[in-house]
Amino acid sequence: MDMTGATHTTDDDRSETDEGPTTVNVGQFEFERGGSVDLDVAYETYGDPTNPPVLVAHALTGSQYVAGAAPEELGAQAGSWWDDIVGQGRPLDTREFFVVSANVPGSCYGTTGPASEGPDGEPYGPDFPAVTVTDWVRAQAQLLDHLGIDTLYAVVGGSVGGMNAIEWAKQYPERVERVAAIATAPRLDAQMLALDAIARRAITSDPNFGDGRYYGDEHPDEGLATARRIGHVQYLSKTSLEDRFGRRAAERAITAIDDPTADAFPYRDVVSYLDYNAERFTERFDANSYLYLLRAMDEYDLARGAGSDAAALAGFDGEALVVSYTGDWHFTVEQAETLATAFEHAGAAVSHRVVDSDYGHDAFLVEPETVGAPLSAFLDGGAEKAGFAPVHASLFS
Amino acid sequence: MDMTGATHTTDDDRSETDEGPTTVNVGQFEFERGGSVDLDVAYETYGDPTNPPVLVAHALTGSQYVAGAAPEELGAQAGSWWDDIVGQGRPLDTREFFVVSANVPGSCYGTTGPASEGPDGEPYGPDFPAVTVTDWVRAQAQLLDHLGIDTLYAVVGGSVGGMNAIEWAKQYPERVERVAAIATAPRLDAQMLALDAIARRAITSDPNFGDGRYYGDEHPDEGLATARRIGHVQYLSKTSLEDRFGRRAAERAITAIDDPTADAFPYRDVVSYLDYNAERFTERFDANSYLYLLRAMDEYDLARGAGSDAAALAGFDGEALVVSYTGDWHFTVEQAETLATAFEHAGAAVSHRVVDSDYGHDAFLVEPETVGAPLSAFLDGGAEKAGFAPVHASLFS
Incomplete structure (x- = not known):
């Protein structure tokens, strides 16, 4: 197993990222909508690689630097963006789990994207292939191959990172046991x-x-x-x-x-x-x-190619946690309920936690306690332990 | 009384506007936030000038062409925008009322605005003074002076035109008997x-x-x-x-x-x-x-200079109709209720009609039946006849 400088094993190691992103080259990568590039995937890991692996997917403009040290130029929004959730003694405890996070293809924090140098020595710019959430998941799977991880204990993500998480259950249901989808939806609405x-x-x-x-x-x-x-x-x-x-x-x-x-x-x-x-x-x-x-994000649709959300999740027989926020008009509670119902119809054990919060979509970042408690319970004991199943079924009755 | 070509007296007269906007020059106009221009006010009238006068205020990009004929280039949004509400046999019946509507200062449908030619023969452009809803109301009052109208039977407006309507009750309470404020608010919110x-x-x-x-x-x-x-x-x-x-x-x-x-x-x-x-x-x-x-619109605040909305309306002892829409997130039901309460605290008779509609803010334009019935009743018999007072007091209890 190749555990290069990206690994944070203790809080003291958090300065290891000073030397720039750690990447792995996964070779020529064919994109879902056509085109290919020689793809580097930038990633970080946290904790002991012998512990159960958990993949954390970042939001739209987030990065692989989930917690701990991050390059200063990323600021608080992209760097160490879930420091209250991921770390030693935190809800996603890096003493218990081996946490992996990767920058998505098309982004600009180390994984190959439009600003990266192409074969002609110039930035790809508009020649970079269109990317999809499906591409992101396939790139992450290739990273896990490189890290020697066959099956994820869990995949966790918020916002479009939540779409990324549920796409794992669709695309690689045999490689993930638990899905925690926070402030997300099977697809965006017209607004x-x-x-x-x-x-x-x-x-x-x-x-x-x-x-x-x-x-x-x-x-x-x-x-x-x-x-x-x-x-x-x-x-x-x-x-x-x-x-x-x-x-x-x-x-x-x-x-x-x-x-x-x-x-x-x-x-x-x-x-x-x-x-x-x-x-x-x-x-x-x-x-x-x-x-x-x-x-x-706009073009993600869980049901695409499967006919329905439940059919898309048919291969997944693990456990799911869905967390939504009453003040979120980007990814609504109703959409999250659709997702939870799809997991249920697909035969997965699911818990939908509706958080009463005025903050809005960003509550999953700025009110970490609303994520921490259900996530910790879910990782510990699955949907039942998360303690809210099957409340989702009665939310709108 | 000068009743130039702008008057629509019958439906057959609706083609009279083909010759371009009818305007009156109100002389040098001093704007609330500084600056002055030689101001033309473009207006239309509908019906018999001996009937009770009703002023209709247009929305943000609307025009004085409330109903009937309008220049083709305005399209359906700016021209004849309330044709289902205003006309012979319509809820605001031009056989019973003398309807007046004016394009607001700063607009581009005939009243002097940034695109108008300034004293140097060039368009004013950025040299045009900043305009406020208060300015609009003062210009309308000067138009009414010109038309020989002392007191309005009613002023009616939707959206920022509703702000225009309530500003009449603040600025010229003695010149208006009834205010119908549709899909509006005392001020916009931060969003x-x-x-x-x-x-x-x-x-x-x-x-x-x-x-x-x-x-x-x-x-x-x-x-x-x-x-x-x-x-x-x-x-x-x-x-x-x-x-x-x-x-x-x-x-x-x-x-x-x-x-x-x-x-x-x-x-x-x-x-x-x-x-x-x-x-x-x-x-x-x-x-x-x-x-x-x-x-x-952004800078309108009913309470400005008065301390509170109710204090701003203290001089008004007429009747008020407030209509709001459940699906409107631009001007919310809650804001309309604040307005209705202010009228009530100011001692006015007020009716707040909350329309259950998914459409959104534009419902007051595209679902005219939601305006017509309460407006007609209100014009006929005041707030009590509108039949909903004092429901507003119990809406949120």
Whole structure:
């Protein structure tokens, strides 16, 4: 078993990632929608490789740096993003489990993506093949092969990472025993497809985007910032934005823009917040990667090729945990219930935990206690131990 | 009384508007936030001027052409937008009432706005003063002075037109007897402020926007289209988008854009719908006007300068009708209830009709029967006749 520098075995080892991403080359990778690249998969591991392996799938703009040390430039959103969930003594205890996480194909944190150098020595840019959640799972399976892991004790993920987790039960049901799908859905609804398409078009219509070969020139930061602002609104609930910001004026001055209506009115704090975060985001994320990954999320549909969600999960006879949030309008409680029902109809033991939270979609990141307790119980004793089955069946009666 | 060609007295007269907008010059107009312009106000009237006068306020990108004939280039959204509500035998019956409607300052349908020619012979562009709902109401009052109308039997408006209506009760309580505020609120919440700011920035960051002096050159259509798409999502509910479009693929081909992820996946019908409507919108609306009017809506706050909503309405002792829609996330039922309560605390007779509709904010336009019945009853017999008072008090108990 090749356990290179990516392994975090103790809290003291957390600085080992300073030397950049650890990668494994899985060779020429054929993508679901056509095209292939010589694929490096960047990954991190945590804990003792002889313990039961758990794969953690990251969210849209997340990384393989689930917990502990992470490159500083990733910031708190992409680096060490589940530090309250994964670690020694944490709900996903790295003294009990061997945790593996990989950056998805198409991203920009070490796994090959549009910003990576292609065979001609230039970044792939728009020549990078379209990616799907199915591709991500197949790349992760190849990483596990490399690590000598045949069967996962569990796969855990939130948001599109939750789609990634349930796709494991569809694609490799024999290689995973437990699936924990947090704040996710079998597919997005029309409203989210609409907002995501608006976001993508904001990027591609930025004059700096050109045809996507902007590397070395000015990047389409304005369009990417617009896309991120739209995403940010999707990640928070109406209630949480109102409670946190209301109509309060910001303390900082607005970034200079030529808006003739700006000077006569206050710069609202909620706008300042989105602007600030969008600016930080453009410093850490590649616009093409955002296009590719957002599209992968939009186009994920658990039922595709199987006829129904339950049929897609027919081969899976393990246990499933579904966690959803009442304030989440990106991935709704109703969608999570559809997922839980599909697991049930497929014959899996499933527990659906509905968390009463106003925060919104990002609750799975910023209210880690809502994930920690059910996840810990689920890993310990399965759906029954998670203690909520079969409450999902009566949620909407 | 000057009753120029704008008057529709019978259905047969509906072609009279073919000669372009009818305007009255109200002289130099001082704006609330500073600046002044020589202001033309474009307006239409419907019915017999000796009947009780009712002012109808249009929504964000609407026009004075409430019903009957309208210039073709306005399309169905801006022209004759309430034809099911206003007319002979309609709920707001033009045989019983003299209906007046005016295009708001800052718009682009005949009333002076950023695209209008300034004193130097060039369009004002970004030199046009910032506009507020308060300005709109003062301009409307000056129009009524011109028409010889002292007191309105009623003012009626939906969306930001509803803000316009309630601002009448604040600013000229002695000049209006009844206020019908449809699908509106005393102020927007943080989520809407956020989305509107994203929309504005999409316009100002379009390279064709420049500093807002794009007239005669390429217009910032791409940015304006982004803004409109965002607005469109705000106007429809999550449920109605899902029921109407779901994840279905579009029949038409996507407008060519350089999105490297587009070719591998279907063009979704919901996206096609937004794109189509956004393209039509850029043909009829000025980007600067959109900036100015969107800002006026965002910055409206009934309580401003008065301390509370009820204090703002203290001078009004007439009757009020509030209509809200359960599927409206732009102007929510809860916000409408706040408004109804403020009217009640101010001593006005008020009826709050909550319409159970999945459609979303635009229900007040596309489900006219939901407006017609309560409006007709309200105009006939006030809040009590509207038949729902005081249900609002028990809605959330």
